[in-house]
Amino acid sequence: MEYETIAAISTPMGEGAIAIVRLSGSEAVEIADRLYKGKQALNSVDSHTIHYGHLIDPDTDEVAEEVMVSLMRGPRTFTREDIVEINCHGGLVSVNRVLELVLRSGARLAEPGEFTKRAFLNGRIDLSQAEAVIDLIRAKTDRAMNVALNQMEGRLSTLIAKLRQQLLETVAHVEVNIDYPEYDAEEMTQNLLTSQLKEVEEEIRSILITARQGKILREGLSTVIVGRPNVGKSSLLNSLVHENKAIVTDVPGTTRDVIEEYVNVRGVPLRLVDTAGIRETEDLVERIGVERSRERLKQADLILLVLNYNDELTDEDKKLFEAVAGMDVIVIVNKTDLDEKLDLSKVKELAEEHPMITTSLKNEEGVDELEKSISELFFAGSVESQDLTYVSNSRHIALLEQSRKTLEDALVAVEAGMPVDMVQIDITRTWELLGEIIGDTVSDSLIDQLFSQFCLGK
């Protein structure tokens, strides 16, 4: 446990144009080499050097990220272990993809404060800092646990608990055959085992595909700009795109007629959806009437609702408020450079608890406030502690991927005719991995299950 290679994002979340994913441990270089493609393999370069190259996703053989990788061999490092630091683009999407890749390639996500802990245990930090390390571990764990608990009330945890129960019953069945060979329980056959395992595997697959949080991580926060014609939607889009570097230009799986712009607003990945439509037709109410657009609106994670400061509130505006009720909305009152004709108190009433920003996009005023508001919403506000959620999320995804892999191993072993007690090793491992997602790894459950499921005795 102490010497496994660990990885984590080591730059503050959502700040800076460059982010760093750091690996520490005896396999740090090996793991990085599994992904890195540059002039030279990292295991052949000098210590304390930096190299340009790309990370290749081993599953697809496609280029995943453009990176600079620095390599430092122990003991002349922070942790006194081998350290590899992968520098990538600063947005959540990029850095998270890098983290996911290294976790999939054999690193374990670092516990809170673990780099510092290692540095300390390897004699790198002096005594006076020890107390601080303890505080750090405690504080971060408590916070992470709170976030974990919040998440766990969701659908995902229920689903995972169900899958674990299914696996547990399967394992208990295997175990009763082993520990009570003469007991008249149905023998766990290859077919039975395969069908039970396949069922769980399918479920894990579909969680991986549809998990909404995971989608946001990989695809960004889908954002729709709405507003009547001529309120400044295009200006808003342009200022968001121009002020922030677009980080992805080619999105696989999107159709030609829908163009999506990716922008990185203070570390928050925004996917501005259907912006082409907004550009082309200013006839918004008509557009909303179209079922497809309505659907798209409903799928959005964030709505930027734009109003005209220089015009009175219309029925169309009110309809817009109705259409986005219950969603994450930022209300933008644009054109403050012109005369006030809008009843702001009325707008505040309609906006309820949603943040309201006033801008003059023409004069480039208020964009800062808007960006701040987006990042606050994402990191602290109603999108709920996304920095931590997001970290535990890439952890979740890595764990789900691993679960799927161990389950596949089990299925292959069954197929190959391996004895059931070997297959059980991978099933139990899957059960444990899923347990790590919901923070439940109590190993006595199996024995409880065994005796509640079967009637055994002398």
Place this chain on the structure above:
Amino acid sequence: MGYKADSYDVIVVGAGHAGVEAGLASARMGAKTLMLTLNLDSVAFMPCNPSVGGPAKGIVVREIDALGGEMGRNIDKTHIQMRMLNTGKGPAVRALRAQADKVQYQSEMKRTIEEQDNLTLLQGMVEKLIVEDGVCKGVVTKTGAEFEAKSVVLTTGTFMRGRVILGDLSYESGPNNMQPSVNLSHHLEELGFEMVRFKTGTPPRVNNKSIDYSKTEIQPGDEKPRAFSYETTEFITDQLPCWLTYTGEETHKLINDNLHRSPMYSGMIEGTGPRYCPSIEDKIVRFNDKPRHQIFLEPEGRNTKEVYVQGLSTSLPEDLQQKILKTVPGLENVEMMRAGYAIEYDVVVPTQLWPSLETKTVKNLFTAGQLNGTSGYEEAAGQGIMSGINAARNAQEREAVILDRSQGYIGVMIDDLVTKGTNEPYRLLTSRAEYRLLLRHDNADLRLTELGYEIGMIPKERYDRFLAKKEMIEQEMKRLEKIVIKPSEQVNAVLPENSTELKEAMHAANLLKRPEVTYQEIHQLAPADYEIPEDVAEQVEIQIKYSGYINKSLQQVERMKRMDEKRIPDGIDYFAIGGLATEAKQKLDEVRPLSIGQASRVSGVNPADVSILLVYIEQGKIAKIAK
């Protein structure tokens, strides 16, 4: 009224399955040892089922043998039937089980003890320990004899304030109406031990001549001769079968109609019973949709007609037991010879022990067996041998020997007991072992003989034989890794039918990794020019065939060992460690783990607590260096 009797290095109190292994181990390690038992006729008595071994338990017997203990050798000499279980599954869960001749088992064990050098067997009831300043210095018997010793081992089984319960009848008694030990239990409480009440039970015994076996299924032993001990060379071929029958609707109705007469449901029983060995009334209440339950009829020996009715453990009243028996096919006219009963007894909460089985409360005092909350002869014997070894080493002022979880089921069991405790009689199951694949029936000698020899339990000649076997396994594995098998018609003819044709040349070892290919075929294709004994061939096959899984387990063990190597200093004050959660502080203070690894297994201690503990300990080290 007391008088000074002899002094010993080690005194073992009790001569059940824990006691005999403790006494023999201590004596074999050169300690002058006294074994005291209530009744010389009950040495190694089997108060319940007439069998030894089975999944997990059978492997414990092999481990005891590999460490130089007696249980395996003794059952090899006295069984009436032997079977290898789980042969259709993988090697990790294969397990040997023997039906014992109960009387012969006892007399053979007693003879071995009587013949053992350094060992004195004496009848007497220990009522008190001599304890000065928290250090145990000897024992006092009911007759006033005061024996001094450097170490004392208590293996008093279910005798401590034993109470037998049968219907509405309840009386103070040890198992099988033997006299209970009452004063010693009170004395332990006075010394500060926390005791809890556990419960177990046994089924009725019936007369063989009154059974109609034509209505049952025969369960014969294996034709192939088998043995627990690696040293056994003579095999018993004359075996007796067991028989299988079932309870039925009538049985279940009778029990359901009379549940009010069960002490289990009237609240008379206060002790915690084991879930894995419920009484028949329990089974029928908890699993009422199961139409029938298995009943195995097991002979108790060659010179007796008594038959053990496995599956019918009960504490229902005697008259009802007779009626229940008669509802079972084959037992319509059965004669009951002894009634089943439940027994409650005192248990020392095992988290009060160090992993050496020495108590934390009283120095030089060890406890082992059912007294520590386990159930089963094998579990008792496994603790017995370790407590004997460590009592002798304590007397000889040597460091304790502790098996870790990767070395044996014995290690798993003791670690579970002292780290997690138990709230019901603890039974070993293969699923309790996280490294089950490494803890196999076939490799107990490879795991433990070296250690047995080092501590003086294994004689030189046996050790040399072991080394020769080990050498041969390594040699044969190397040979198969080098030798190449080329595809040919003859080669493909030898491969099993369900195997895919060999198309390219392949190392013999790799071919053996195919699940359907056995060592036999490999040996046919690539014969060695010397004879390979069967046990060597078995090792080679298992180690090569499952090397992928075995290596995975070995990596996990490496990780565990690193954690176990990090020692926690004596006398650490957990309440002074700021960052620890309150529950962790309390649990750690109670268990007082010896290593970070053990600390991480204490229930209620989470990974963050372990990290904090690590940092705290390192901090202490730096502080010392700074001074």
